[in-house]
Amino acid sequence: MSGFGAIVMRDLRLAVRQGADAAMVVMFFVLVVALFPLGVGPEPNLLSRMASGIVWVAALLAATLSYDRMFQSDHDDGSLDLLILSPMSLEMLVLAKCLAHWLTTGLPMLLIAPLLASMLNLEGEAYPALLAGMALGTPVLSLLGSVGAALVLGARRAGVLVALLVLPLTVPVLIFGVAAIEAAATGQTSRPHLMLLGAASLASLVLCPLASAAALRHAAS
Amino acid sequence: MSGFGAIVMRDLRLAVRQGADAAMVVMFFVLVVALFPLGVGPEPNLLSRMASGIVWVAALLAATLSYDRMFQSDHDDGSLDLLILSPMSLEMLVLAKCLAHWLTTGLPMLLIAPLLASMLNLEGEAYPALLAGMALGTPVLSLLGSVGAALVLGARRAGVLVALLVLPLTVPVLIFGVAAIEAAATGQTSRPHLMLLGAASLASLVLCPLASAAALRHAAS
Amino acid sequence: MHRFANPTRFLRIANAVFPWVAASAALSLLVGLWFALFDSPADYQQGETVRIMYVHVPAAWMCLFTYTVMAVASATYLIWKHPLADVAAQAAAPIGAGFTAVALATGSLWGQPMWGTWWVWDARLTSVLILFLLYLGHIALVNAFDEPERGSKAGAILALVGFVNVPIIKFSVDWWNTLHQPASVSRLDAPAIDPSMLTPLLIMALAFKLFFVTVLLLRIRSGLVQRRIRAIRMIEQAG
Amino acid sequence: MPLERKAFETQADSLSATGLTVARGGRLVFKGVDFSIGAGDALIVKGPNGAGKSTLIRTVAGLVPVLSGTMTLSVAGKPVDRPDVGIHLAYVGLQDGTKPTMTAEETLLFWRSVHGHVPDAAIITSALDRFGLSRRSALQTRYFSTGQKRRLALARLIAVPAPVWLLDEPTVGLDTDAVAALEDCLAAHRERGGLTILATHTPIGLTGSPLTVDLADHQPDAETALAALTGEDLAEDAS
Amino acid sequence: MPLERKAFETQADSLSATGLTVARGGRLVFKGVDFSIGAGDALIVKGPNGAGKSTLIRTVAGLVPVLSGTMTLSVAGKPVDRPDVGIHLAYVGLQDGTKPTMTAEETLLFWRSVHGHVPDAAIITSALDRFGLSRRSALQTRYFSTGQKRRLALARLIAVPAPVWLLDEPTVGLDTDAVAALEDCLAAHRERGGLTILATHTPIGLTGSPLTVDLADHQPDAETALAALTGEDLAEDAS
Numbered sequence A, B: 001m002s003g004f005g006a007i008v009m010r011d012l013r014l015a016v017r018q019g020a021d022a023a024m025v026v027m028f029f030v031l032v033v034a035l036f037p038l039g040v041g042p043e044p045n046l047l048s049r050m051a052s053g054i055v056w057v058a059a060l061l062a063a064t065l066s067y068d069r070m071f072q073s074d075h076d077d078g079s080l081d082l083l084i085l086s087p088m089s090l091e092m093l094v095l096a097k098c099l100a101h102w103l104t105t106g107l108p109m110l111l112i113a114p115l116l117a118s119m120l121n122l123e124g125e126a127y128p129a130l131l132a133g134m135a136l137g138t139p140v141l142s143l144l145g146s147v148g149a150a151l152v153l154g155a156r157r158a159g160v161l162v163a164l165l166v167l168p169l170t171v172p173v174l175i176f177g178v179a180a181i182e183a184a185a186t187g188q189t190s191r192p193h194l195m196l197l198g199a200a201s202l203a204s205l206v207l208c209p210l211a212s213a214a215a216l217r218h219a220a221s
Numbered sequence C: 001m002h003r004f005a006n007p008t009r010f011l012r013i014a015n016a017v018f019p020w021v022a023a024s025a026a027l028s029l030l031v032g033l034w035f036a037l038f039d040s041p042a043d044y045q046q047g048e049t050v051r052i053m054y055v056h057v058p059a060a061w062m063c064l065f066t067y068t069v070m071a072v073a074s075a076t077y078l079i080w081k082h083p084l085a086d087v088a089a090q091a092a093a094p095i096g097a098g099f100t101a102v103a104l105a106t107g108s109l110w111g112q113p114m115w116g117t118w119w120v121w122d123a124r125l126t127s128v129l130i131l132f133l134l135y136l137g138h139i140a141l142v143n144a145f146d147e148p149e150r151g152s153k154a155g156a157i158l159a160l161v162g163f164v165n166v167p168i169i170k171f172s173v174d175w176w177n178t179l180h181q182p183a184s185v186s187r188l189d190a191p192a193i194d195p196s197m198l199t200p201l202l203i204m205a206l207a208f209k210l211f212f213v214t215v216l217l218l219r220i221r222s223g224l225v226q227r228r229i230r231a232i233r234m235i236e237q238a239g
Numbered sequence D, E: 001m002p003l004e005r006k007a008f009e010t011q012a013d014s015l016s017a018t019g020l021t022v023a024r025g026g027r028l029v030f031k032g033v034d035f036s037i038g039a040g041d042a043l044i045v046k047g048p049n050g051a052g053k054s055t056l057i058r059t060v061a062g063l064v065p066v067l068s069g070t071m072t073l074s075v076a077g078k079p080v081d082r083p084d085v086g087i088h089l090a091y092v093g094l095q096d097g098t099k100p101t102m103t104a105e106e107t108l109l110f111w112r113s114v115h116g117h118v119p120d121a122a123i124i125t126s127a128l129d130r131f132g133l134s135r136r137s138a139l140q141t142r143y144f145s146t147g148q149k150r151r152l153a154l155a156r157l158i159a160v161p162a163p164v165w166l167l168d169e170p171t172v173g174l175d176t177d178a179v180a181a182l183e184d185c186l187a188a189h190r191e192r193g194g195l196t197i198l199a200t201h202t203p204i205g206l207t208g209s210p211l212t213v214d215l216a217d218h219q220p221d222a223e224t225a226l227a228a229l230t231g232e233d234l235a236e237d238a239s
């Protein structure tokens, strides 16, 4: 098995064995979505107007909570040193990590999002935009997250710090994702917004691994 | 200096030295509040209706992110073993920890909340209720947080797990806190809600240290 | 009561009573369902949808009941350290989660015709959703430790702390003006509801209780066996 | 508070255990360990990797629960009840309990006040001196090397006096000077009538003839392990 | 991919450093360290706590940047350029790099495939055997004791062959059997013409006459420290 595959497999295995990370992220996602109606009151029409925003904000926050696990534990137990010394390039390493992270975070959220949206009674015609948006947007979250996670390695209180670094960067995802849904809900086309999301995920697919790899190089020592 | 004071002082010192934890929690608080207008659109009247909810939800989430630091690092570096063996009672230890946590989390949020509320143009007459609510509510967050933080010690994925355990328990705080503001905003009295908050914080002041201490007792090994 | 806390003795008793409980559960369920589906009138206002009540209400009652059982068992475990109480609490959690899920599902199915929406964020519905998350959190916590002991203790403490939610659910409808209870209680308390509707409801409630006991016995048994297996495996692996 | 004063006036006369049996992660680690040491005695815990040395020491400290067996620390003639045992112990484990952003001096001062001692600059300095850290006393411990952290952990023994020392592989990562310093401290401690339990792989120079337990002789065989870990005994244990 | 194949076919002929000077945390750790070892040689890094042993080893591994001085690893006649050096190294530091929920076997298999080796059960088993872990091969490492984790970390040396071994206090926490096993491995490695750099406080039996660097002789005095840390040198270094 190639180094890439080995790392993805291992991270998935760890996620599954370590008390189902994926499940927990999803549960947090659900919790955040559940908190809002409590905060802003139950009026269905108000909620359905905010549905898209709430779901996306919840997704951002849930993802944020999960970033620290990307490299932190490898850093703490010394695995990262060994991975850096291994023959595989750091960029590949980062990509493998991001893929594993997306599979245990983005994908499950993508799958549960429609259910939550329906609980916030989102308009029916908006669902395709919601799904497409999340499918294009969640990878960006994982990729940007890797940069933040790599940058804060060795810093104390990495948890909150990474949130601070990454959240602002992921704001565009939030905006386009919501815009796409709004457009669909109001009967306009959501293609432009989705295109932008796609562009964002392509760009981050190219750039983020470079940035993360650079950060990782300095993280050792 | 008594053991209690020593622990409070030390935690504060650590918070200050370790890249200003307090500042980070507050910044996260601000970020979450800032995300919403982006998510749900900028209409002032809509926002002002949601202001109270948004601020409280943000407070809950920001607090949630900070729970893991209550005991985790002491657990990882072995300090907790020594604290458990020390002559001071675990309940006192927990109270000291909660006080330090509140001073570095609840208090700063309490101070900045009015500013954020005004950014979401909350009605003027609601501010006293907002402040009173947060003053009574944030201690509950710290106290309940200590229970969650103590429970997940040594658990895998403690970070997300603690969020899952504590958020549901803190929901009543959210509900009463928002209700108080809403009442004030709509010209009714917010006393009953504030009374309930006060009752909640008294109850948790008595019960949470016991629960946390029990959890800590089993956390070693 | 300590005599029953001994796993082996408990197993003997459990095995003895199990068939009867299971049988009566199945029977009452059949009878209840038959009444509920065929031998009870459709509601003059709700029409056939009222039949959802016969599943929803018992399930809803059970999700509160189960958590109470869990809390009591946990307290017993923490105070008297009965391993059996611990096994029982852990065995109850998934069942309770199941009942809660059913209450939520049937509730929202019922809500569609009644309130014109699958879901409203009123106090009761939300607090039940939170109860559901508490169940899941409990299950997650118990399984998140290397030391089974730690998981048990942590789970027990959480169960006790989380118990505050039960009265909140129970009285949410009285504390906050919600969409939920008015629709329900008026319907139940009103003389309009005649035995033809109340009897099946009560039979179903009984059936759910028996069903709970049945599954609980099963899970406790397998829980005890699991511990034995884990012990054996650890020994042959690590010697 | 009285609790806090107790800490440093005491003088333990004996620490003994009989039939100590401990399980971790659902697995029996060792069984039937007996020992008894009096004032000035040192007990060396031997055994191959994984025999249970660290576990035994943490058990004595009360950080790991015992499955069966008894342990008694008697101070001033009468036995101390379990929760208070910790007060009389100084435990140096594998983790150093140092905070990266606190200086060596602050660390020791903190532990003194937690144990209810008056902050006493002289003692702190002498403790740091003893382990050659005086030049680094004002340096944050994140700039410390492995061995320097270990030295700081050991300096706690001087800064926070206690009648019973529990040391888990104290020489790990220490250079020869530091080992010598530790040996002096041990000698002085036993002079004063202090008790010591010490797990180590490398030889440590100890005056007199220290007692030893070799955990290799206490490894459980399959049957006992199984019996001890399945419910029954736990239940009996609880009774 | 070629990168991955390179890893285990190589045979290093020499590793040398001249005038190695390193700073950490804005503080000069050691200066002017020179060494040069050829096939089959072992270099022992000595020095009191805080002298810079770990730092030196991590510097050689390329994990810590050098302030000034040069380092060259030559493989098959020609020097390897910095980024690729890691490929030829096996580094065993103070952290074991084990995951609590992965079994010993999985851990070694993972490191093999990361280094582009074919998964080879035989080698894994022999590696675990070598360090007396074969009976624990299917056990998750969270159940391992300190020394067992260390053994697993060392087993990596066998499971993932590399021409240059960098060992930082490899004997820490090992019992006598394990130390003996390590000594055998070292002998065999040097037989094969492998290079070894090794930091230790405790004596390790090494065949032949190993070279040594004593970092006590390379501690910086105040002015050099200052000079080295002011911009100029860094600039030169960068150029």
Ligand code: HEM
Binding pocket: C053, C056, C057, C060, C061, C064, C103, C104, C105, C106, C107, C108, C110, C111, C112, C114, C115, C124, C125, C128, C129, C169, C170, C180, C181, C183, C184, C185, C187, C188
């Ligand atoms: C997902 C939505 C719903 C949830 C989570 C829910 C939850 C509950 C709970 C927890 C109870 C038990 C109350 C107690 O024991 O005191 C209950 C009872 C009841 N529910 Fe629901 N419910 C939902 C929807 C509905 C709907 C749509 C109706 C019909 C209009 C309904 C009618 C009733 C009735 C009649 C009772 C029994 C009366 C009583 O116990 O006071 N529920 N429900």
Ligand SMILES: Nc1ncnc2c1ncn2[C@@H]1O[C@H](COP(=O)(O)OP(=O)(O)OP(=O)(O)O)[C@@H](O)[C@H]1O
Binding pocket: A221, D142, D143, D144, D145, D146, D147, D148, D173, E024, E025, E026, E027, E029, E047, E048, E049, E050, E051, E052, E053, E054, E055, E056
């Ligand atoms: N992370 C760090 N940041 C800054 N300075 C450090 C760091 N780690 C170590 N140092 C400094 O570098 C010096 C050398 O540290 P190093 O760990 O290499 O020493 P060592 O020889 O390995 O000591 P030991 O024998 O205790 O392992 C120490 O005196 C310490 O002050």
Ligand SMILES: Nc1ncnc2c1ncn2[C@@H]1O[C@H](COP(=O)(O)OP(=O)(O)OP(=O)(O)O)[C@@H](O)[C@H]1O
Binding pocket: B221, C146, C147, C238, D024, D025, D026, D027, D029, D047, D048, D049, D050, D051, D052, D053, D054, D055, D056, E142, E143, E144, E145, E146, E147, E148, E173
């Ligand atoms: N956290 C844990 N959970 C479960 N089992 C554990 C845990 N820690 C250790 N064990 C088991 O207990 C046994 C004893 O561990 P312990 O650390 O006491 O051994 P030790 O004698 O200190 O070994 P070493 O010489 O390596 O320090 C080990 O064989 C291990 O399998």
Ligand SMILES: [Mg+2]
Binding pocket: D053, D054, D055, D168, E145, E146, E147
């Ligand atoms: Mg040990």
Ligand SMILES: [Mg+2]
Binding pocket: D145, D146, D147, E053, E054, E055, E168
């Ligand atoms: Mg070192």
